[in-house]
Amino acid sequence: MRPVHLGEHIRFCRHGPGQESVQENTVGSGVGVSKSDRKGERPSAILRCRVESGRQGLLQQQVDFGFMVALLRPDFHFWKRRGNEKGGGPQWCLENRIHGHNPQERAGPQVVSAAPTERPVRNALLFLRTAQDLGEKELQEEILAFVARCFSDIVGTPGFLELTLETIRGLFLRDDLKIDSEEAVFRSCKCWIEHDQDRREHWPALLDAVRLPLLPLDFLKRNVIGDPSISLDHRCGRIIGEAKDYHVPELRDLVPVRKTIQRGSRPRTPTEVFFLAEWNDGRKTIARMHPESWGTSHVTQYPFPDVYFYLRCFTAIGNRLFVVGGGELKTMELHDMSWKTGPAPPVNVIYPACASSSDSIFLCGGLKNNSVCRFDLQGQKWIQLPKFRTPRGGAAAALQGSTLHLIGGWDTRDIMLGEYERLDVRLGLWEKVAPLPQGREWPAAVFHNEKLYIGGGGDVSLWKQEVFSYEARVNKWMQLPSMKKGRECHGLISFEGKLYGIGGLENPTIEAFDEEEWKFIKNLGFKTCEQACFMI
Structure with a gap:
């Protein structure tokens, strides 16, 4: 041409x-x-x-x-x-x-x-610079996708060494980066930084984009921890700590998932929501639905004769269902549809809060209780963690990376709490954070767009509709548009950029939040629909 x-x-x-x-x-x-x-x-x-x-x-x-x-x-x-x-x-x-x-x-x-x-x-980087100058986002993404596919041919070229910090970090964060190993990403990162000594201050930002946990342990020790420009920068300590944790089976689950995904593969997107459902005739079951259509189907009978679902916690992990509380653990494999009794938790509590990851269940608090224990699915054993400060039942719990978050509930005097405490699981330290503006029991919490959201809950007289997001930089809760219906013992899930409120006590409806307003989606037709969660 x-x-x-x-x-x-x-x-x-x-x-x-x-x-x-x-x-x-x-x-x-x-x-x-x-x-x-x-x-x-x-x-x-x-x-x-x-x-x-x-x-x-x-x-x-x-x-x-x-x-x-x-x-x-x-x-x-x-x-x-x-x-x-x-x-x-x-x-x-x-x-x-x-x-x-x-x-x-x-x-x-x-x-x-x-x-x-x-x-x-080589011309792709010229195109990229022009697209950035023009603010053409779609064009930038198309060119970056090409650069990611040809990454090994571009590393070390003059154009690569002149990329901005924002651009180079964006490349390192991509799942479609075509490389032989994560060592190549680290070496290209080091190549870019060593091109200009003033760039050493950017080590923390770039290391956080490299998937250090995927590096072989000897490479990590020799090339990362052994590099004084990295190890002497205290800002890199947390990032290196996560990489080391990944090589310890008991701590592997605490490493952020995005840093453990091999390039070229994609994390499994949750596609099924499971929940506890009570029919109008009093039958208690576990059901599931697909967020695309919200059509429901029966899975199995609830394994306990409880009057109320919220006496215990429910979660779904790796094609298994779990119900825990009251000193018991029941688990069911979906392929054989039979409930089995698992190891009993070390504390016998009712009204606990629950948070889950791909291979752990965290059981938090309960009636007049401030204990925390973690169930290791692989080792099939319970591990007790440090207790939090304020005993509480009916709280909301959420897990992100190696941090466990606990919000709301009621204390030993039955006073509704807005207290927010979080645990650094690696360090075993709890800290108090800004409380919610209003106390509440049985709210729901979820991480959505990298922020902690909490919505609904109740007090002695009503079910609440308010929704808040936590702004970590200013240690403050921001109030968002309220849900159309009050909800308690419900589920909050994040799916395809939207936040969904699902069910609640005597509330079988679903509504969605698109960052501007809540919109009604569907009535599921049950008497009650509680503790909705994705299959992790």
Whole structure:
């Protein structure tokens, strides 16, 4: 393909069933690719790059413009036709081959293939810089995806060494980064930092993006802990500690999940919600539903003859269901559908709070109790953890990384609490944090968009609708729009960017929050629907 020169007139067109969009520009004043939908409405996205004459950037005499669009949309091909009715430079046609159009048949013998045979990855970083200057987010993402696929070819090039901290960190956070091992990511990180000694202050930010737990232990000790520029920076201590914990089976579960996922693989997205359901005739069951349709199906009978579900905690992990409390643990494998008795917890409590991870259950407090114990699913044993300060029952619990969060409940005098305490499981230390503005029992808590949310709950007279998010930087709770219905003993789940309130005492409804307002989704038809949670 002949290089496109500054000042040349270029015409792009995209053909598909019932659609054709055209973007014309002169190189130097602007070049664009417009994508329209089939109904002829306004373009759903515009990717454009502007290059001023003589500027070092995207379109230069030796930089192939066809490469950029081929890079963005590999399903498109460029073709060059001789002759241009407007008398300008050559005319370029961009054909979408997905729809089965053959450009050679459309244009006849005058068509000459202009698709590039080689993709110069060095130019991708030039394209990226221009897209960043223009604030073109969609274009940036397309180019970053290409850079991630060609990562090993780009590392060490002058363009790579000149990337900004924000860009390099964003690359290291990507799941689709194509590498042989995580050691290669660490070495590229070190290469970027050593290019300029002033960059050493960025070690904590970049190390947090590298998946250090995946490094072999000897490599971690020799190249990370053994590097004084890292080990002497106290800000790196927590990050290194997480990596070391991953090599200790008892502590592995406390490492943030995103740092333990191999590149090229994706974490399993939870797709089923399980909950405790009581029918109008008094039958107590465990049911499940899919968030896409919210259709429900029966799973099994509830394993205890309790009058109230909230006497015990319920959770679902790895195709197993767990009900714990009152000094007992019942577990059921979904493939054999039979309840078994597991190891009894070390404390006999009712009204406890529960938080779960992929291989642990944390049982917190209960009636006039301030104990915490962790059930190790792999070792099938209970481990007692440090007690929290204020005994409480009916609280909400949530786990993120190696921190256990406990909010609300009622104390030994039956006073509703807003107290918020959290435990650093690695250090065994509890700390008090800003309390909720209002005390409540049986609220629900969840991490959504990297923030702790708490909603609903009750007091002696009503079920609450208020929802709060915790702002860690200012140690303060911020009130959000309230749910449409009061809920207690319900579930809060985060799914595809939205927050869902599910069920509650005598409340079988679902509503969703989209950062602006709560909207009613569905009535599930049960008498009550409690402790809804994702299968982890």
